[in-house]
Amino acid sequence: MAGTGVFADIFDGDAYKYYSDGEWKKSSSGKTVAIINPTTRKTQYKVQACTQEEVNKVMELAKTAQKSWAKTPLWKRAELLHKAAAILKEHKAPIAECLVKEIAKPAKDSVTEVVRSGDLVSYCAEEGVRILGEGKFLVSDSFPGNERTKYCLTSKVPLGVILAIPPFNYPVNLAVSKIAPALIAGNSLVLKPPTQGAVSCLHMVHCFHLAGFPNGLISCVTGKGSEIGDFLTMHPGVNCISFTGGDTGIAISKKAGMIPLQMELGGKDACIVLEDADLDLVASNIIKGGFSYSGQRCTAVKVVLVMESVADALVEKVKAKVAKLTVGAPEDDSDITPVVSESSANFIEGLVKDAKEKGATFCQEYKREGNLIWPLLLDNVRPDMRIAWEEPFGPVLPVIRINSIEEGIHHCNASNFGLQGCVFTKDVNKAILISDAMETGTVQINSAPARGPDHFPFQGLKDSGIGSQGVTNSINMMTKIKTTVINLPTPSYTMG
Secondary structure, X not given: OOOOXXXXXXXXXXXXXXXXXXXXXXXXXXXXXXXXXXXXXXXXXXXXXXXXXXXXXXXXXXXXXXXXXXXXXXXXXXXXXXXXXXXHHHOHHHHHHHHHHHHOOOHHHHHHHHHHHHHHHHHHHHHHHHHHXXXXXXXXXXXXXXXXXXXXXXXXXXXXXXXXXXXXXXXXXXXXXXXXHHHHOOOEEEEOOOOOOHHHXXXXXXXXXXXXXXXXXXXXXXXXXXXXXXXXXXOOOOOEEEEEOOOHXXXXXXXXXXXXEEEEOOOOOEEEEOOOXXXXXXXXXXXXXXXXXXXXXXXXXXXXXXEHHHHHHHHXXXXXXXXXXXXXXXXXXXXXXXOOOHHHHHHHHHHHHHHHHOOXXXXXXXXXXXXXXXXXXXXXXXXXXXXXXXXXXXXXXXXXXEOOHHHHHHHHHHOOEEOEEEEEOOOHHHHHHHHHHOOOOEEEEOOOOOOOOOOOOEEOEEOOEEOEEOHHHHHHHOEEEEEEEEEOOOOOOOOO
């Protein structure tokens, strides 16, 4: 059970503690932040409301711990990460329990997230040893006008203190996707979890604690964004920020200053369906891509752009599959569970009302109980409707009928988002041409958008983000190149 057994240290009977200097502590503020269960809409957990002074202390400890961690052999860093991964997977049940209760993720999917996270940590440890275990050797006479009088040695060195801010929808997986690359690269890590998802993160951090990482190397501070959010992201002790979320990321990027940023800020992923597409395959992927975890995924299908000639047939196939989706509690492994908060549900409802007022065709009756919104397919959506452009982050999917490939590409590229997209066609030549024309970080051909596997590059264009994720890219992003040049008195040639 959450907060008991090996996790007893992180809970004090009323609220979960924060993690600093290898210890679980209560905040000197004496205040807590409530975490609301999306299903019951009642307080499920409480976490510490950390102060700015506590953030300062965490940063100071992180800076000191990083100096000695950078001198720790690569194999030893990897060994500790493998150990943390094993502990994480061993304790998947209590962590999954937290995911079910604080973000209403279906029970089975919650367990999958924790196991996937353990696998990511292990993969990152192995990849880090390979990437960071080799450097480059350059000689000067390859550039015109130079003799071979300079030998250049390059290697990757850590940036320092990494601030990691994951989102509510994958609080464990998207936390370890930042933590593991940071640690294998020789950095220290300060984690600011989302409020919804914080308790899952605290349990995950305890697995790293149990693995035996040095004190101060990993910290986890909880609290109100209004009190410590800007203070964290603008802190002079931070050397890199890795953030996944929404519009907040744009504000962070404007304030952060001269440090590397890794940002993934959402999407309006378009699904372009051509006349020759396998409509059964398309329908299955629209259901998986548009409605899994109630559509609360950055890479969810957010708009279907289908050729008019096959639109009726596709809509009927999708409607039949929507009718089979189960709706209810996450404990029951329902397909559609409550969205994360009342404000999210209200926002989604606003998009639905706008579409109704402007004449969209409702393929199902709109139904909502509290935070639970039944799956809804909206046909005949037009560009003047908000749902055509805004990201609902819920189980509502618009269908826009198009008369040409160019029309589909235009709609996709007119969005201020550019995370992923997908194309369904049996013509590989058309698929490649459309993929090249779509202004998105990734295009999936004949499959719904997806972030994984976790070693694939994952990046967004425009308002969808800065930089690229994926195990290898994250390791590289959390390091900098260090160069040493040996100057020789005379040109030197081997085996002359």
